Amino acid sequence: MTTKRLAVLDLARGLAVVAMAIYHFSWDLSWFAFVDWPVSQGTGWRVFAASIAGSFLFLAGVSLDLAHNDGIRWRPFWRRFAMIAAAAAAVSLVTYFTFGDSFVRFGILHSIALASLIALPFARAPLALSAAASIVFLTLPFWAKSQILDGPLWLWTGLGTVGYPSVDYVPMAPWAGVTLAGLAVSRTFRNLKLCTRLSEFRLRSASASFIRAMGRHSLAIYLLHQPVLYGLVWTAAAVGPDLDRSGKAFVRNCSLACEDSLGTPGICRSACTCTLEQLKADNTWEALQEEPQNQSLRSRMNTSYAQCLADAELAPQAD
Template sequence: MPSAERPGRLPVIDLLRGLALLAMAVYHFSWDLKFFRFVDWDLAGGTGWIAARYLIAGSFLALVGLGLLLWDVQGRDWRRWAIRLNKVVFGAIAVTVATWFVIPDEFIFFGILHSIAVASVLGLLFLRLRPAVNLVLGLAVIALPIVWRSDLFDHAWLLWTGLGTVPPRSNDYEPLFPWFGPVLLGLALGRWWLRAGTPGSAVSGGATGRPLRWIGRHSLVFYLLHQPVLIGILLLVGMALGRDPQTMLSPGPDPTVQLIECQVQCEQRGGGMEQCHAYCGCMVDAVEAQSLWPALRPDAAPELKDRLRDLAAICSR
């Protein structure tokens, strides 16, 4: 569309983006409660939690596809696209650097901001495809890592693809496959929405939706700041309850996550399901009881590694 005819922001898009961000913040707050041992929820293995994570991340990335489509039909303002891309890339780098120092064993190397940055470039190739084609491609991208993976993609430089056989340790991992799929679905659904005359585009939620629309308009700032704010609040609560903040910031690994990872690796090495379950349960319980989590670090002291090997020998009997 000519510049003079470009419409303003659609309130419903800001509203939906704000809702997705709020849902993401609620999920992250649940994760923080678990990390600081305020609760004992099974975020890693609980069916409801897993479904919530996929729905929240998927809806946010679908809105990325829809936003890219609106940018296209409004005339492709490349300057605005470049400014937005630079902000997202900067945010992704900031998240990687910060988590590298705070949680080096599980730092975020390809989280949702990294995925958005890649989608903002790769999505340009799919803007003019028929919506039915993007729908099929989107479903295929989602399905591929479910039906096929290869150890060729286990190399550190290829983990961003999501097609490796061993899931990496990271607090936020949104690789190309399957997470580019929702972006393509957003392109397809957005094209059909435009052809239908954008029904509901003026929906704003009224005064109640104003905070959500504000969040939707400042999504990157909200994303970068919400976790430090939530963590700060929980640290203050913990200190008020008499807990040591240093201990809160460096708890041992989540036993549930360790058990799942051990089970996966054991079965990949050829162990039977029951055998691996017994071995991994024994190891995780013993490591937890003896506070041997530091022995799992790559730079662990030799004596800690020896104790870990002794436990492995006992649990293998």
């Protein structure tokens, strides 16, 4: 069994923590309208978020292999599992009171806990079986989706239509496959005696030591960093100037919906900005915020949007 802690593994986990903090801080700045970055919807941001989640899950598989390759250590495993499960429950509870219906129903910690249960038996299975299991889970969304798995009861599977918004959603499929891939890669490295070579890298510089320390305490940092960052940005928004967060959110969401049908970002942003200006000019905006489901107000909004969109589509031709 590998008992010597790998400095490179702590470094990799620490770098994932740094990337996670950067993403969450960017999301907070966007949420409070300090920036107009499409953190929630932008393709690049989604890839960035997925790579961070994948890093944590992959490293969880590596850690499982290193800890249990010579025999499953049940007590440490269940202790770690209980800590992650409790932390996942805490995240769901806190985000429920913070974001309402968009709370984290099955996020990265939920996924790590479930993936650890799935991957644990493969720590003692043949390498080929671990690799095959990884491929199965990674490809499940392509061939195993079913309407039978729609709804909240099966949202953890990732094989149905959830129908709920969430600020973080990392289901079993395909993400458990990433953990299994980490386990398989770790086993391959051990078979090739590469872990011994990696253990020779001590990484004792000040910056590397700091990042390694973050990697060793990644769970605690995960639980604490977002409340701290969110609180700082919330405080800045509360004491700072009015940034018209709701107006910026309207333009951003309106533009994204428009682009889905028209595919013309410039025209869509112009039309949505024009719509907001008209709603404010005729005193509809404040009333709409107080009664978002008021059909009369929504009809006036749609009329303004249709006129603004028509004007925006004509504007390029007039230049």
